[in-house]
Amino acid sequence: MKILIVDDTKLSRAMILKRIPDNxxxxxxxxxxxxxxxxxxxxxxxxxxxxxxxxxxxxxDGFTALEIIRAHDPDxxxxxxxxxxxxxxxxxxxxxxAKGIERKPIDEGRIAQIxxxxx
Amino acid sequence: MLDNEIKxxxxxxxxxxxxxxxxxxxxxxxxxxQLKVPGIQVVPVEEVEHAVLGKNDHRPDLYITTQMFKGTxxxxxxxxxxxxxxxxxxxxxxxxEKVCIDQEENDTEKRQSILEIANILGASCIGKLAELLGSxxxxxxxxxxxxxxxxxxxxxxxxxxxxxxSTLLEFEDxxxxxxxxxxFDDEIFVWLEKSLYAFIEENT
Numbered sequence: 423m424k425i426l427i428v429d430d431t432k433l434s435r436a437m438i439l440k441r442i443p444d445n446x447x448x449x450x451x452x453x454x455x456x457x458x459x460x461x462x463x464x465x466x467x468x469x470x471x472x473x474x475x476x477x478x479x480x481x482x483d484g485f486t487a488l489e490i491i492r493a494h495d496p497d498x499x500x501x502x503x504x505x506x507x508x509x510x511x512x513x514x515x516x517x518x519x520a521k522g523i524e525r526k527p528i529d530e531g532r533i534a535q536i537x538x539x540x541x
Numbered sequence: 542m543l544d545n546e547i548k549x550x551x552x553x554x555x556x557x558x559x560x561x562x563x564x565x566x567x568x569x570x571x572x573x574x575q576l577k578v579p580g581i582q583v584v585p586v587e588e589v590e591h592a593v594l595g596k597n598d599h600r601p602d603l604y605i606t607t608q609m610f611k612g613t614x615x616x617x618x619x620x621x622x623x624x625x626x627x628x629x630x631x632x633x634x635x636x637x638e639k640v641c642i643d644q645e646e647n648d649t650e651k652r653q654s655i656l657e658i659a660n661i662l663g664a665s666c667i668g669k670l671a672e673l674l675g676s677x678x679x680x681x682x683x684x685x686x687x688x689x690x691x692x693x694x695x696x697x698x699x700x701x702x703x704x705x706x707s708t709l710l711e712f713e714d715x716x717x718x719x720x721x722x723x724x725f726d727d728e729i730f731v732w733l734e735k736s737l738y739a740f741i742e743e744n745t
Contacts, residue, residue, distance in 0.1 A: 430578065431549050431550075431552060431553040431556075432546075432549060433549060433550045433553045433741060433744070433745065434553050436744070436745035437744050437745060439745075440744065440745055477576070478556060478560075478576045478577065478578060479578070480578055504560065505556045505557040505558075505559070505560025505561070505576070506560050506563075506564070506576050507560055507561060507564045508563065508564045508567040508568065508573060508574065509564075509567070509568055510567065510572070510573035511564075511573065514573075526556075526557045526560070527557065527744065
C-alpha cells in the first residue's frame with residue numbers, strides 16, 4: 423500500500439505515522455509532504471492508495487489541494503486530518519470529495535479502522 | 542530560547558487548540574473562519590507593544606481585551622480588534638439575538654460582546670492547550686479598553702522576555718478581523734519546554 427501524509431508540521435506527520443499499525447507500516451511505502459502544493463505533486467507522482475491531508479498549511483492550503491487532487495483523480499481516497507473542526511469546514515471538505523474528516527490528534531483506533539477499509 | 546523542534550510543536554498544539562476555539566465562535570455565527578498558521582516569537586518586554594500592535598505611527602484606536610490565566614502555567618491573553626470589525630461583529634450578534642440597538646450609540650453593548658467573544662476564544666484555546674499538555678489553568682475576568690497602546694506595564698509585572706503566540710480570527714464574508722495573542726513570561730519557558738518535549742516523546 424502507498425500512503426501519503428501531508429502536514430506542515432513534523433510533529434503532526436509523526437503523530438499520524440506513529441498511529442499506523444506496525445503491520446501496515448512494514449508492508450507499505452509511506453510518503454510525506456509539507457504543504458498543499460507538495461500534496462498535489464506527490465499525489466500525481468506516486469498515486470497513493472490513501473492520503474491523510476491537513477487543511478491549514480502555508481503555500482497552498484488543504485482545501486485547494488483536495489480540489490486539485492480530486493479533479494485529477496475522482497477516485498482519490500483522501501482523509502482530512504485537521505484542527506479546523508468548524509461545521510462549515512467539514513461540509514466543504516466533504517463537498518470537495520474527501521472520504522472523511524478527522525479531528526487532530528487522530529485516534530490510533532480510528533487510523534487502523536480507516537486503513538482496514540482499503541486493505 | 543526555543544529550539545525549532547519545540548517551536549514547531551508549540552505551533553501545532555496552538556493550531557489544534559485554536560481550531561477548537563474558532564469552531565466555537567464560527568458555529569455561533571453560523572459562519573466560516575479562515576484559519577492561519579500561528580506565529581511564535583520571543584521578544585524583549587519593551588518590544589511587546591510593537592510586536593502586538595505594530596508600528597505606533599498612524600495606529601488606529603483598537604478594542605483591546607486582556608485576560609490573565611494561572612495554574613500549572615500562567616500568562617496573559619490579548620484580543621485585539623479594530624473598531625470597524627467590532628461594529629460588524631456586534632451587528633452579527635444582534636442579528637442572532639434579534640435585538641438591534643444603534644451601534645454608534647451603544648458602546649457598552651459592543652464592549653460586552655467583544656469581551657464575551659474574547660473570553661470564549663481565549664479560554665477555549667488555552668483550555669485545550671492545557672489539556673493537551675496534561676495541565677489545568679483557571680481564568681481571571683477579562684478587561685477591555687479602547688486605545689491605541691497597551692496600558693499594562695509588563696516590566697513591573699516581572700517580565701523580561703515574552704513568548705508571543707499570535708493567531709488571527711478572520712471572517713472574510715462578514716469583514717471581521719481580530720488578533721489573539723498569548724503572552725508567557727520568563728518562568729514559563731522552562732516548564733513549557735519540558736512539557737513540549739514530554740508531549741513529543743509520548744506522541745511520536
